[in-house]
Amino acid sequence: MDLRVGEEVPMEEDDEFTLSRNYFLAKEGSTSRKKSARKLSDIDLVDEQVLRMAVSAIKPKHEKEIESLLKSYKDLYSKWLFELRCGFGLLMYGFGSKKILLEDFASTTLTDYGVVVINGYLPSVNIKQVVITLAEVLSDQLKHKRKNSTGSKSRTQQPFSSQSIEDLLSFLNLQLPDDNDCFICVVIHNIDGPSLRDSESQQYLARIASCSLVRMVASVDHVNAPLLWDKKMVHTQFNWCWYHVPTFAPYKFEGSFFPLVLANCGNSQTTKTALVVLQSLTPNAQSVFKILAEYQLANEKEGMPINALYTKCRERFLVSNQVTLNSHLTEFKDHELVKVGRHADGQDCLHIPLPCEALGQLLQELG
Incomplete structure (x- = not known):
């Protein structure tokens, strides 16, 4: 703004200047105030x-x-x-949780x-076991239909649990022209769940x-769930019909396995989680973990x-070669039971990210 001495400033420009000056004074005052020293870690978390x-x-x-709202969706069942x-x-x-909606649809319409x-x-879903269960249910359904139509018993076949996943999928893909x-x-609650992503x-x-x-009937809740699939999966394999069915129901079941933000995930909770993971592994894998824990x-x-670690495991006949040990270590790393670091001398070293007290408690629980 070009102002010459002796010239009067117009009223509108004067108001604008005052407004601008007050704004910067307010900003200056706000930054000069003492900042709070409180931290998120200072919050007293509960059990x-x-x-x-x-x-x-x-x-x-x-x-x-x-x-x-849930009742209104019943009109869509047919x-x-x-x-x-x-x-x-x-x-x-x-x-909202769609668990009640999907199970009501299945129990009333898919009888x-x-x-x-x-x-x-x-936390974990065994895909092989899912396919075995599907094959068993389908087999029972086919036997029931054949028995009703012919009155004869169907021949026995190899147990599904002993078949490969490829053979099971071939059975599920049988062509029945008649x-x-x-x-x-298959009703899947949270096909975008952490264990299926x-x-x-x-x-x-x-x-x-x-x-x-x-x-397949499935529900998704994560905003990025569609990124799990490519075009072929969406349009050819899943062949989805998308339905917007907000329920506003609480995620009571879905959230029961997630740690709460304000909860104290102390040593006991960490030990409990690690114990659940280790108990799902083979006895040899557990023994390898024990050797590592005792050393630590x-x-x-x-x-x-x-x-x-490899030398100790061979002495106790837990592994026969490095490949077997690496497969155990991969499982540990995938479940975040073990971290890999490096010694000052350049060697790769393994460390369990648990405090000594929690680690000792874990060994006692494992027996």
């Missing part, structure tokens, strides 16, 4: 069990409205069944078909969905060199 009990005691709101019979899959999305429910929100309405339904699990689920005798308790400041 997880206590917090979960407190959460469960909270009275739910809008129960009537939620129930009314349409959903028609689309399943036409070979499509159903994918439900929207805010003429075999139904297998997969809880994708669980009956186009024979299929089994890896590429291998999604590829297997897509192959299951594409089998001629399988129909005796040498707190050092990780165990991989060569030393």
Whole structure:
């Protein structure tokens, strides 16, 4: 603004100048105030069990409205069944738990078909066991239909548990020209759950969905869930029909396996989690972990060199070669039971990310 001496400043410009000056004075005052020294780590966290009990005691709101909303979706059941019979899959999305909705649809509308429910929100889901269960349910359904039509017993076959996953998928993909309405339904709560998000699990689920005798009904809750699939999986294998069905129901079951933000995940909780993982591994893998834990308790400041671990494991006849040991270590690393570091001398060393007290407790629990 070009102002000459002796000239008057117009009223509008004067107001604008005052406004600007007050703004910068206010900003200057706000930055000069003393900042709080409090940190997030200063929050006094409570025990997880206590917090979960407190959460469960909270009275739910809008129960009537939620129930009314769920009832309104019943009008779509016949349409959903028609689309399943036409070979499509159903994918439900929207805010709120859809567990009650999917199970009500299955129990009221899919009564003429075999139904297998997969809880994708669980910490681990065994895909091979899922395929075995599907094959067993389908086999029973086919036997029942043949018995009703011919009155004769079907011949016995090799147990499904001893067959490969490829053979099981071939069985689920049988062609039955005489009956186009024979299929089994897979209901998956949270197909985008943490244990199913890896590429291998999604590829297997897509192959299951594409089998001629399988129909899939699933729910998603993560905003990026569609990124799990490519075009072929969406349009050819899953063959989704997308439905926006917000329920606004609490994620009571889905959230029960996730750590709470305000919970104190102390040593006891960490030990409990590690114990659950280790108990799912083979006895040899557990013994390898014990050797590593015992070394760490005796040498707190050092990780165990991989060569030393291999020597100990061979002495106790736990592994016969380096490849076997590496497979155990891969499992440990995948479950975040072991971290890999490097010694000052350049050796790769293994370290269990648990304090000594928790590690000792874990060894006692393992026996």
